[in-house]
Amino acid sequence: MKKFYYLLVVLGIMLVTIIACEKSSIGVDELQTLQKVEVLSAKVEVSSRAEKSDICHWDANSGEYFIINIADAAYDKHIAHGDHAPATYYKDADGDGYGNVIFDGVVCEAPAGYVLYNGDCNDDDSSIYPNATEVCGDGKDNNCDGQIDEDCIGCTFDNSGGQQVTIDLSFLNYTAQNSTNSSSLSIEMYDILGVGTPHTITNTNYAESTLILLIFEDDGQGGTRIFLANSGTITINSYTNFSGRIDNATFVEVTIDPNSFVSTPVLGGETRCLDNYIFEVE
Numbered sequence: 001m002k003k004f005y006y007l008l009v010v011l012g013i014m015l016v017t018i019i020a021c022e023k024s025s026i027g028v029d030e031l032q033t034l035q036k037v038e039v040l041s042a043k044v045e046v047s048s049r050a051e052k053s054d055i056c057h058w059d060a061n062s063g064e065y066f067i068i069n070i071a072d073a074a075y076d077k078h079i080a081h082g083d084h085a086p087a088t089y090y091k092d093a094d095g096d097g098y099g100n101v102i103f104d105g106v107v108c109e110a111p112a113g114y115v116l117y118n119g120d121c122n123d124d125d126s127s128i129y130p131n132a133t134e135v136c137g138d139g140k141d142n143n144c145d146g147q148i149d150e151d152c153i154g155c156t157f158d159n160s161g162g163q164q165v166t167i168d169l170s171f172l173n174y175t176a177q178n179s180t181n182s183s184s185l186s187i188e189m190y191d192i193l194g195v196g197t198p199h200t201i202t203n204t205n206y207a208e209s210t211l212i213l214l215i216f217e218d219d220g221q222g223g224t225r226i227f228l229a230n231s232g233t234i235t236i237n238s239y240t241n242f243s244g245r246i247d248n249a250t251f252v253e254v255t256i257d258p259n260s261f262v263s264t265p266v267l268g269g270e271t272r273c274l275d276n277y278i279f280e281v282e
Helices: 002-050 072-080
Strands: 052-059 064-071 163-168 173-177 184-189 198-200 211-218 224-238 243-256 263-265 271-274 277-281
Touching: 052 072, 064 072, 184 277, 211 243, 211 271, 224 271
Parallel strands: 163 277
Antiparallel strands: 052 064, 163 173, 173 184, 184 211, 198 224, 211 224, 224 243, 243 263, 243 271, 243 277
């Protein structure tokens, strides 16, 4: 009788063990399934966040733009209603439309003095910015390509020959008639130069120079083109009959303000060259 009782106890223990193992096995499967669902949900949530973008949305009540985050599916509709993407702006100190210093952060509207385009290699000079027209003879890299006066027609001097001109004398302002092309040469000196010594011509602006050489040329349409020498040398041989010579001189086309006398190089202007150019008073 006792043996039978023990047998029932052993069988009961085995049955409980089998049931417990089965329940334990089912629990693991369910846990794995739940984990897979959680991972899938996380992936869907990340994907959903990645399909959103910032946009500058107009708020009619405040009269201002605000950056909001919207679903990409609604992006085109916002753009169609006048919203726009935030942008990075650049400080434009010289007002030429191109900036240099980056604004810290992206905003909906340009702060005062900032613009959308950058790349200005000299933000203190409004004649210098990307893709600007190169001004021949101004000694600047106008278009920010790393080159100065590229594609400008310069002067090549071979130091041969000479040209005789006639000069009509007036007080410190001598005008010479060039017999070869109906142009006139004006020499203005506001300092007395030594005789027999070549003096370097380094004009950058008519208003600021004390030694000025100008060529006035008939443009064929009733007007006059002006060329200012910015390089070369002039030698005065005598002040009695005012004679001398000009060597290796390059003249750039300019306009001169009649009130301030400030000269400005002409965009796309031409150059003129004088080499071994001899002058004297008759």
